[in-house]
Amino acid sequence: MSQGAPYRLTHVFLLTENRLLREALVRILSKRVDVAVVGAVAFAPTVLDQLATSQAEVVLLDSPGLAFHGPCLVASIRRVLAPANIVMIGMERDETTFFRAVRSGVMGYVLKDASAMEIVHAVRAVGSGEAVCPSCFSRVIVQCAAQQLASTPEVAAFHPQGLSRREQQLVGLVGFGLTNKEIAARLNLSERTVKNHFQRIFRKAGVHDRMAMIERCQPREATNI
Template sequence: MSVQPPPIRIVVADDHLVVRTGFAELLGTQPDFDVVATASDGAEAVRVCRELSPDVVLMDVRMPAMDGIEATRRLAGSAADGARVLILTTFDLDEYVYDALRAGASGFLLKDVTAERLFDAVRVVAAGEALLAPAVTRRLISEFAQLQPKPDASASAALGALTPRETQVLRLVAEGLSNPEIAARLTVTEETVKTHVSRVLSKLGLRDRTQAVVTAYETGLVVPGARGK
């Protein structure tokens, strides 16, 4: 008899009552989800997350008292195995999304997301994967990487620890390719790609795939608008 894994513990943070209640009720329809709390601002989100240790936080960006970016920074920096943050945004290339990713968010969702997409996103992030759809990765990161005035010198130096193949994999990740797409591009197995990605994260001291994408652009490994070979 197989043992069922524990439910994914979720906190919903949004300053609009209707929005956070709606998301909480929708998530509560899934048997593998447990919405343990909601929060009306970033400060409350940080407090309840430290008390309850959820797996995933749905985090609005614009909130009073403490915005979602600062809350994300505090939660992501508190522990390597802490809550994964999914940013909620109206998008339209929201200027705050890139800051949120740099703060340690694992991805983002549009507020008009479909129910199935929401459920999938929570499960993906809870499993430790990043939520950056390839097409959106190219658009979002290419836009906001241009806001960085200079490559990060210390991070650039850290790239020297990567093997040529690991560097190549990082570049392809940053261009928005999924593991199966990278495997096809390099003519290797998907498992081999997963191993390379894991080693890249370990060597660069990164939390997840999202941070790897941001690092690749900040170091100048990938130039906005360019395409790898």
């Protein structure tokens, strides 16, 4: 980083079992003017207390065993340190572990053979709100996103029956054959809320059943990705 250039300081906490990795990373990260190491320890039961008061924006973890198995450390860290972005480092090129990390809320995944510069880059990127993953997993991520989008109805800003975006989304999901229970699970709502939405949609569309609702509310030329 050039001298005098404005930079944003990223506070990093290293929670790594590999002592050599920990010590070398502290040395490497401490040389960067835009990175401040606020903690560097191996796992101990008191580590969550340390993390809670650390004000770290990025937490580096190197042990999938600790991170995802048993009581999920990633979830615990996110609970005690809400703004923290977790980066897994020293990872194997293993798709199952990668998806486990993504599901648990990890924002960065750096492989074992990555250079120190790649780790520094991941810290900066994740600290500024981006996500980092190895290029070998890009294809599978794009495929997952495509699948998700294909099963998500498109919504219009202005609907002829005056349906809100959420209401249009619900109509689209009924069109895919989903039940209230499945829609509630998909949208993270209660079943009761889903029913209330449908009552409002029926009123706006002037219909009394789902078939009529789809007929009336779904745009005829609607295409899904």
